[in-house]
Every structure is written in structure tokens, then in C-alpha cells.
Amino acid sequence: MCVTARLAEAGIGVTLLEQAQPGRAATRSSFAWLNANDKAPRAYHDLNHAGMRAWAGLAASLDGAAWYRPVGNIEWAASAPERAKLEARVRRLAGWGYPARLIDAAEAAELEPSMRLPQSVADAAWFPGEGYLLTERLVSELVELAVQRGATMLTGEAGRVVGFDAADGAVRGVQTAAAQVIAADAVVCCAGRWVPELAALAGAACPVPLVPWAEPGAAAPGLVVQAGPVMPPGPARVVHTPEVYLRPQSGGLVHLEAPDAAVDLHTPEADLRRWAEELLRRARRAVRGLEDASVTGYRVCVRPMPADGRSIVGWLPGAGGLYVAVTHSGVTLAAHLAQLITTELADGTTAAELAPYRPNRFTVTP
Ligand SMILES: Cc1cc2nc3c(=O)[nH]c(=O)nc-3n(C[C@H](O)[C@H](O)[C@H](O)COP(=O)(O)OP(=O)(O)OC[C@H]3O[C@@H](n4cnc5c(N)ncnc54)[C@H](O)[C@@H]3O)c2cc1C
Known part of the structure; x- marks a missing residue:
């Protein structure tokens, strides 16, 4: 289009x-x-x-492009090696002139009040120029x-x-x-x-x-899940945690994905449902506002990946x-x-x- x-x-x-x-x-x-x-x-x-x-x-x-949401992205890592990789990425991106910096837990809470940053995690990465459509x-x-x-x-x-x-x-x-x-x-x-x-x-x-995307085990398909309702102050930004990726979706919902949700176009419905519930559980651990939420939809989608x-x-x-x-x-x-x-x-x-x-x-x- x-x-x-x-x-x-x-x-x-x-x-x-x-x-x-x-x-x-x-x-x-x-x-x-x-x-x-x-x-x-x-x-x-x-x-x-x-x-x-x-x-x-x-x-x-x-005029008034309601589809454009330049809200920024917060990402945090749990393990020491992953934290080191995230910090290196922030340094590399900042060196390329891309808006990226490390923030402490207090600033993360201010930027995304819904986020439940574990106490063991001292900082997060903040990418203010990012967003979603x-x-x-x-x-x-x-x-x-x-x-x-x-x-x-x-x-x-x-x-x-x-x-x-x-x-x-x-x-x-x-x-x-x-x-x-x-x-x-x-x-x-x-x-x-x-x-x-x-x-x-x-x-x-x-x-x-x-x-490949059509055959069992193909890597291009991914699971997307929608859940809601989201109670204030639900997530307002893009949030990446080690176990779930999420962002607001229209209609008072959240859109969820996970790096390890291994599904394809042949995955049985019951397994997809289980994964969808699992993503919602992870999202509840990541942010506030999903206490009354349930899964409202899920789908396997294919990424066109060269x-x-x-x-x-x-x-x-x-x-x-x-x-x-x-x-x-x-x-x-x-x-x-x-x-x-x-x-x-x-x-x-x-x-x-x-x-x-x-x-x-x-x-x-x-
Ligand atoms: C789960 C998931 C997460 C993603 N996350 C991101 C992300 O965070 N950021 C990002 O930038 N991108 C992301 N992507 C990738 C991005 O969504 C795609 O690259 C993009 O949507 C591709 O758009 P497209 O128009 O090329 O293809 P599509 O949206 O697939 O559209 C192709 C169209 O071609 C039509 N078509 C096919 N064959 C014919 C035919 N013979 N005659 C007429 N019409 C035909 C189809 O009906 C379809 O409407 C993600 C994709 C998925 C699936």
C-alpha cells in the first residue's frame, strides 16, 4: 500500500x-x-x-496519524552475559548516532510505570526513537x-x-x-x-x-497473541524482556510475542492455546495492568524473511x-x-x- x-x-x-x-x-x-x-x-x-x-x-x-506511535522501547536482560551484550549494543548504536542509552531502575519506572523490573536488574536499555505502528x-x-x-x-x-x-x-x-x-x-x-x-x-x-515457511518446523512462522482488558497504568511503550515482547494494541489490548514460542503452520490448536496462555503469564510477570486480562486472540503468522x-x-x-x-x-x-x-x-x-x-x-x- x-x-x-x-x-x-x-x-x-x-x-x-x-x-x-x-x-x-x-x-x-x-x-x-x-x-x-x-x-x-x-x-x-x-x-x-x-x-x-x-x-x-x-x-x-x-493530519492526526493515529497509527503512528513513537513511544520508545525499553529492554532489559537478566543474565550477566546477556546484560553485557545489551550494554555493548547500546554503546554501538549510540556511537552510530542512534538514540540509545542505559537507564537505572528509577528512570525505567518513571518512563514505564507499569514495568515490573526484577530487583536483581539494576538497569535497562532505553531507545527513545523507536515505537510501533x-x-x-x-x-x-x-x-x-x-x-x-x-x-x-x-x-x-x-x-x-x-x-x-x-x-x-x-x-x-x-x-x-x-x-x-x-x-x-x-x-x-x-x-x-x-x-x-x-x-x-x-x-x-x-x-x-x-x-522456509510452509513445512513443519519451518523458522519463518511466529505466534502473535492479543490479551486484555488492560487496566491503567498498562504498558504505554514497547517492552522487551528476556521472555516476552509486548506493546499496546488498539481496543485496550496488548500484543505479545516471545522469542522461544516454537510454532509453525501445523502446530495443533491445543498447543497454540497453551503457548498463548503462557505468553500472557509472562506478560503479567513483566508489566502491571494485566491482572484481569485473558487471551482474546492468537494466530500463527509468517514472516517474509529473505x-x-x-x-x-x-x-x-x-x-x-x-x-x-x-x-x-x-x-x-x-x-x-x-x-x-x-x-x-x-x-x-x-x-x-x-x-x-x-x-x-x-x-x-x-
Ligand atoms: C509475527 C511477525 C512479527 C513481525 N515483527 C515486525 C516488527 O516488529 N517490525 C517490522 O518492521 N517488521 C516486522 N515483521 C515483518 C513485517 O510485518 C513484514 O515484513 C511486512 O508486513 C511485509 O509486508 P508485505 O506487504 O511485504 O507482505 P504481506 O503483508 O504479507 O502482504 C502480501 C500481500 O500480497 C498478497 N498476495 C499474495 N499473492 C498474491 C497474488 N497472487 N495476487 C494478488 N495478491 C497477492 C497477499 O494477499 C498479501 O496481502 C513481523 C512479521 C510477523 C509475521
Whole structure:
């Protein structure tokens, strides 16, 4: 939706093809934490930091962007080795000019009154420039904006791409499940975890390799849990503890994830339920305000994760006219990537910032 809205703003005729409704796949369930926190190497950190600034700019340009929550992030570590790693990260990030510092327990309590910092933990890390997005609100606003700017929206069967119209190795348009052929000068494929299959359909000469997500034990799926009601003063910021990650969610709820919730698309319902209850127990240990809360929803979601951990953005070799954009941290990056992609498409230029992320790095040489 970011790319659609930006292309339309640049005066380019654009049609969004979406097989369901915009924002319902990875984006809807995302933790949506805006950060460049532990993103190596430096160039990828910088790209993510630019992503954070792009949201600040977009939110400022739109009146009352209720989806933008630059509330900061507090993280603490329990064991001595983990504390040492966290302190080293804070030092590295601060050295890169990224807002990051260690705070003592008193300041942590002032910043996040709901937090139950264990007595054994003397300090925490504070990242004031971070935050989160309410993605459902954001996507509806982007749909409205794109339509106002002249974009055409095709959803459901009318928007499901089932093939490409190609001639002489160049993509000239798409075929939809409604048997329509839509001609285009360029097709930008932002289909998340489905990008590899669409790229193959278009006859791309190189793969778009993602971390496996479909089979049992695959690493890309993650569990997201919502719980509530939250009683004041519930958490207001993004909070990372060793056993649970949490942030406020709309509707008086909290969004919960955990680093060790090992689930996939085949995990039995009873196990998912057990994990969801476990995350709520951990969240109660981490913050106040959840005493009356229960699990209101949980879901296994798939992260579109490039196999080498870096975004894949650019023209696809062997399928002229097909531009792909698939990435993890896609919430942090979307506004900035949309701007870079629009400039590349509108002006025919190449953005130096995108050089490390080109799809041709996966080209197999015979
Ligand atoms: C649990 C979880 C936690 C995350 N946490 C964070 C985080 O804290 N911070 C962060 O920045 N990122 C995070 N991410 C990653 C981020 O959410 C994703 O990178 C981002 O949402 C990807 O957006 P997308 O639009 O590329 O893909 P998606 O949101 O998956 O959208 C792809 C769309 O393509 C459509 N589509 C697919 N095939 C077709 C077809 N043939 N025809 C038409 N339409 C099609 C789908 O219906 C879907 O709507 C997280 C992701 C998950 C799952």
C-alpha cells in the first residue's frame, strides 16, 4: 500500500492487485516495532533508521496519524552475559548516532510505570526513537490516500494474479483470476511470502529465496497473541524482556510475542492455546495492568524473511518489467522503500542505498 500510495502521488497510473484485502497477511499481525536496533551490518541499520524517519515524515504530513506511535522501547536482560551484550549494543548504536542509552531502575519506572523490573536488574536499555505502528489503521488510511490520488484497487478474485503477460522476456502485464489481462509498463511485486512463486510464474532467471515457511518446523512462522482488558497504568511503550515482547494494541489490548514460542503452520490448536496462555503469564510477570486480562486472540503468522536476512528489492533478472520488494522488517522499512522504489520507477535512476539488496545477488552462474 505504501508503494501504491507513493506511485500515485508521483502521478503514475497505478492499479493495486490484492487477492484478499490489503494489509491482511503478515502486515496485520506484525509486532510492527519501528526500529533499527539490532540490524547488522551498518548499511542495513542505516536503511532501517531511514525507515523510522520516513514514518515520522509521513505521519507529520498527514493530519492526526493515529497509527503512528513513537513511544520508545525499553529492554532489559537478566543474565550477566546477556546484560553485557545489551550494554555493548547500546554503546554501538549510540556511537552510530542512534538514540540509545542505559537507564537505572528509577528512570525505567518513571518512563514505564507499569514495568515490573526484577530487583536483581539494576538497569535497562532505553531507545527513545523507536515505537510501533497500528498497521490496520495505517493500511486503511493508505488505501484512502491511494484512491484519492487516483489509484485503482482490485481485490479478491479480480485482484488475484495468476499469471504474467510476457513477450520477449519482458513482463507486459498481469493475468488475474477473473480472466482479465491488465497491461502495465512495470509490475511491482510486493506479495510478501508469495513473491517467490510469482517470480517463478513470470519466468525469472534467479530465485527469490526466503526462509522456509510452509513445512513443519519451518523458522519463518511466529505466534502473535492479543490479551486484555488492560487496566491503567498498562504498558504505554514497547517492552522487551528476556521472555516476552509486548506493546499496546488498539481496543485496550496488548500484543505479545516471545522469542522461544516454537510454532509453525501445523502446530495443533491445543498447543497454540497453551503457548498463548503462557505468553500472557509472562506478560503479567513483566508489566502491571494485566491482572484481569485473558487471551482474546492468537494466530500463527509468517514472516517474509529473505534467506540471507537482507531485503530483496529491484528489477528481477530474466523477467524484464518485473520489480520485486520483499523483506523482513517490512513495517519499519515500507515508507522509505516506497519512496526509493517510486524514484527508481519514475526517474529510471538507481538508488545507491539499494545496491546491497538487489535480486541479482542470487543469480546462479552455470
Ligand atoms: C509475527 C511477525 C512479527 C513481525 N515483527 C515486525 C516488527 O516488529 N517490525 C517490522 O518492521 N517488521 C516486522 N515483521 C515483518 C513485517 O510485518 C513484514 O515484513 C511486512 O508486513 C511485509 O509486508 P508485505 O506487504 O511485504 O507482505 P504481506 O503483508 O504479507 O502482504 C502480501 C500481500 O500480497 C498478497 N498476495 C499474495 N499473492 C498474491 C497474488 N497472487 N495476487 C494478488 N495478491 C497477492 C497477499 O494477499 C498479501 O496481502 C513481523 C512479521 C510477523 C509475521
